[in-house]
Amino acid sequence: MSGAALDGAVRAAGARITAALAARYRDLDLAEDGFAEACSRAAETWPRDGCPRDPAAWLYRTADRAALDALRRRRVRERLPPEPPPPEPTAEDLMLDDANLIPDERLRLIFVCCHPAVAPEARAALTLRLVCGLTVAEIARAFLVAEPTLSQRLVRAKRKIAEAGVPFEIPRPEAWAERLDAVLQTLEIAYAKAHEDAAGAGRHAGYAQEMLDLTWVLTELLPQEPEALALAALVRYAEARRPARVDETGAMVPLSEQDPRLWRRPLIEAANGYLRRAAALDSDGRRCWQAALHGTWCARRSLDQPAPWAGILALYDDALLTLGDDPVIRLNRAVALAEIAGPEAALRQLAMLDPEKFAGFPPYHATRADLLRRTGRIDEARAAYRSVLAFDPAPAERLWLERRLASLDGA
Amino acid sequence: MQYVLLIYEDESVYGPDKNGPAMQPIRARHMALVDELGDTRLGGSGLKATAVATTVRTEKGQTTVYDGPFAETKEQLGGFYLIEAPDLDAALAIAKRVPLAANGAVEIRPLIPPMPR
Numbered sequence: 001m002s003g004a005a006l007d008g009a010v011r012a013a014g015a016r017i018t019a020a021l022a023a024r025y026r027d028l029d030l031a032e033d034g035f036a037e038a039c040s041r042a043a044e045t046w047p048r049d050g051c052p053r054d055p056a057a058w059l060y061r062t063a064d065r066a067a068l069d070a071l072r073r074r075r076v077r078e079r080l081p082p083e084p085p086p087p088e089p090t091a092e093d094l095m096l097d098d099a100n101l102i103p104d105e106r107l108r109l110i111f112v113c114c115h116p117a118v119a120p121e122a123r124a125a126l127t128l129r130l131v132c133g134l135t136v137a138e139i140a141r142a143f144l145v146a147e148p149t150l151s152q153r154l155v156r157a158k159r160k161i162a163e164a165g166v167p168f169e170i171p172r173p174e175a176w177a178e179r180l181d182a183v184l185q186t187l188e189i190a191y192a193k194a195h196e197d198a199a200g201a202g203r204h205a206g207y208a209q210e211m212l213d214l215t216w217v218l219t220e221l222l223p224q225e226p227e228a229l230a231l232a233a234l235v236r237y238a239e240a241r242r243p244a245r246v247d248e249t250g251a252m253v254p255l256s257e258q259d260p261r262l263w264r265r266p267l268i269e270a271a272n273g274y275l276r277r278a279a280a281l282d283s284d285g286r287r288c289w290q291a292a293l294h295g296t297w298c299a300r301r302s303l304d305q306p307a308p309w310a311g312i313l314a315l316y317d318d319a320l321l322t323l324g325d326d327p328v329i330r331l332n333r334a335v336a337l338a339e340i341a342g343p344e345a346a347l348r349q350l351a352m353l354d355p356e357k358f359a360g361f362p363p364y365h366a367t368r369a370d371l372l373r374r375t376g377r378i379d380e381a382r383a384a385y386r387s388v389l390a391f392d393p394a395p396a397e398r399l400w401l402e403r404r405l406a407s408l409d410g411a
Numbered sequence: 412m413q414y415v416l417l418i419y420e421d422e423s424v425y426g427p428d429k430n431g432p433a434m435q436p437i438r439a440r441h442m443a444l445v446d447e448l449g450d451t452r453l454g455g456s457g458l459k460a461t462a463v464a465t466t467v468r469t470e471k472g473q474t475t476v477y478d479g480p481f482a483e484t485k486e487q488l489g490g491f492y493l494i495e496a497p498d499l500d501a502a503l504a505i506a507k508r509v510p511l512a513a514n515g516a517v518e519i520r521p522l523i524p525p526m527p528r
Contacts, residue, residue, distance in 0.1 A: 078527075080527060115499075117499055117503075163521060165414075165496075165497075165502070166498070166499045166500075167497070167498035167499060167500050169500070171500065172504075174504070175500060175503075175504070
C-alpha cells in the first residue's frame with residue numbers, strides 16, 4: 001500500500017521536487033541527494049507509521065531538510081563560514097495549501113540543463129534525468145550508451161554547471177533567443193533518438209511519451225513562444241504516425257504510402273491545436289514551418305484521398321523564401337516536384353545541387369535512386385540504391401531499400 | 412565569482428610586433444570597453460607578440476628555458492581581462508563584447524577561489 005503511494009508520489013512530483021531544491025540551493029547534486037534521502041526515509045517510515053496525507057509535500061519537506069543538513073555538513077567539513085540559511089517561509093507561504101507548497105522551477109532547470117556551456121551530448125540526458133526524473137539506466141538505454149559512460153557524462157556536466165557558475169535563472173532578454181533555441185535543439189535531438197527507431201519496439205515507447213510530456217511542460221511554461229508550440233506539434237504529428245511507419249514484414253512505409261487510418265487521431269488533433277496557437281503568434285521560424293508540413297500530411301484521412309503533394313510543394317516554395325536557400329530544402333522540394341511535374345523535372349532540379357555537399361547524406365542518394373528508377377535509368381538507379389545501403393541504414397529502412405533494389409531486376 | 416577572459420587571435424593580423432595599422436582601432440575599442448566595465452574589470456592587459464615570449468619547461472625535474480610560446484598554434488593568447496561577474500551568463504555577455512580584429516576566440520575560465528584562512 002505505502003509502496004504504491006511512494007511510487008506514485010515519486011512519479012507525480014519527483015521532478016518538481018528536485019527542480020525546486022536545485023533552484024533553491026543552486027546545486028544539482030544537493031537536490032538529487034536530498035530527494036534520494038527523502039525517498040529512502042519514506043520507504044523506511046511509511047510502512048511503519050502509515051502514509052502521510054500528502055505524500056509529495058512530505059517528500060518535499062523531508063528532501064529540503066536533508067539538503068540543508070548536507071549543506072551545513074559540507075560547510076563545516078570545508079571550514080567555510082556558515083551560509084545564511086535560505087529565507088524562512090513567509091506568512092503568505094505558510095497560508096498556501098500543500099498543493100502549492102512545491103514551487104515549479106522546472107523551466108529554470110531546463111535552461112540550466114540546456115545551457116550552451118554544457119556539453120551538447122550531456123544536455124538531453126541531464127534534462128531527462130532532472131526534469132523528467134528518468135533513471136540513469138533508462139536514459140542509457142534510450143541513447144544506446146553504456147550506463148557508466150552516461151553517468152560519467154552527467155557527473156562532468158553537473159560539475160561544469162557548478163564550477164563555471166551557470167546561473168539558475170531564466171535567461172536575460174538579450175540572451176533569450178539563443179538560450180531558447182539551445183533548449184529546443186536539445187529536445188529535438190532527444191526526440192530524434194526516439195523517432196529513429198521506426199518500429200518503436202518497446203525500448204523507446206516510454207521515452208517517446210517523455211518527449212510528449214516534456215514538450216507539453218515547455219508550452220505550459222512558455223505559452224507565447226511559437227517555436228516551442230511548433231515543437232510540441234511536431235513531436236505529436238510524428239508520434240501519431242508511428243503505428244503506420246512499418247509494415248507487417250518490418251519494412252519502412254514511406255509517408256505517402258502510409259495508411260492514414262492507422263494514424264493516432266487524438267495526437268493529430270492535439271498537434272493541430274499547438275500549430276494553430278503557433279500560427280496565431282505570427283511566426284516564420286523553422287519549426288513552425290516544419291510543423292505546417294507535417295500538419296498538411298496528417299490532414300489526409302485515407303489512402304483513397306490524393307496525397308497532398310501540391311500543398312507540400314507550396315510549403316517548400318515558402319520555405320525557400322522565408323528560411324533561405326537551403327540545399328536540403330531544395331532536395332526535399334524535388335521529391336514533391338516529382339509528383340507534380342514528373343520525375344524528369346525533379347532530376348533536373350537535383351542536377352543543380354552540388355553532389356559533393358551531399359556525398360555523405362543518405363536521403364540525397366535515396367531520392368536520386370527513386371527518381372532514376374522511375375525514369376527507367378535502371379543501372380544508375382541500382383548504383384544509387386547501393387550507395388544508400390552502404391550507409392548501413394536502420395533495419396526497417398534497409399529492408400525497404402533492398403526490396404526496391406531487387407524490384408529493378410524485374411524491370 | 413571571478414573569471415578571466417583569455418583572448419586568442421592570429422597575432423599576425425596586428426603586424427610583426429603587434430604594432431601594425433590594425434592595432435590602433437582595437438586598442439581604442441579595448442579602452443572603451445575598460446571604461447564601460449568600470450569596477451567589473453579587476454585587471455587585465457594586452458600581451459606583446461609571442462616573438463618575445465620565453466618559456467620555462469620542466470620535465471622529469473629538469474627545467475629548461477626556451478625561446479617562444481609554450482605551444483606553436485594558429486591562434487595565440489594575446490591578452491586577458493580579469494572580471495567580477497555574478498554568474499557565467501554575465502561573464503559571457505562581457506566576453507561577447509571583447510573586440511577582435513577578425514576571427515578569434517575568448518575563453519572564459521572561472522578562478523579558483525582563495526583558500527579560507
